[in-house]
Amino acid sequence: MYSVTLRTAISRFRLSAHHLAIETGRHTKPLTPADKRFCLVCHDGCVQDEMHHLLMCQPLESYRKPLLECASKVIPKFNVLSACDKFIEIMKSDNSDLLTQLGIFFIQADKDSLTSHSRISS
Numbered sequence: 785m786y787s788v789t790l791r792t793a794i795s796r797f798r799l800s801a802h803h804l805a806i807e808t809g810r811h812t813k814p815l816t817p818a819d820k821r822f823c824l825v826c827h828d829g830c831v832q833d834e835m836h837h838l839l840m841c842q843p844l845e846s847y848r849k850p851l852l853e854c855a856s857k858v859i860p861k862f863n864v865l866s867a868c869d870k871f872i873e874i875m876k877s878d879n880s881d882l883l884t885q886l887g888i889f890f891i892q893a894d895k896d897s898l899t900s901h902s903r904i905s906s
């Protein structure tokens with residue numbers, strides 16, 4: 785069984801109780817249009833939504849590697865799925881090893897993302 789900390793990290797992501805730009809842009813004044821809620825971690829001009837964060841944001845690659853390695857072992861044909869299907873399969877999994885890796889990814893990526901945000905605002 786994975787820890788409360790990991791479960792909390794996963795639950796926050798599932799409930800959109802996170803700091804990704806796709807969500808924080810809803811609360812800016814004036815409202816930031818959804819297509820302008822850019823990722824401040826990679827600065828690639830990508831919208832920072834859940835799928836970008838989980839599967840695509842390049843600076844988070846090292847945190848993502850153990851998660852994807854685990855996913856490729858527990859989800860059939862994972863490596864040939866589209867990014868959208870990979871996202872769905874990871875998020876709907878009830879495999880405890882995968883959920884542990886998912887929680888660890890969120891915690892590590894959040895620390896990195898928050899550091900990036902504070903660098904931008906200071």
Ligand SMILES: [Zn+2]
Nearest residue numbers: 823825826841
């Ligand atoms: Zn990014």
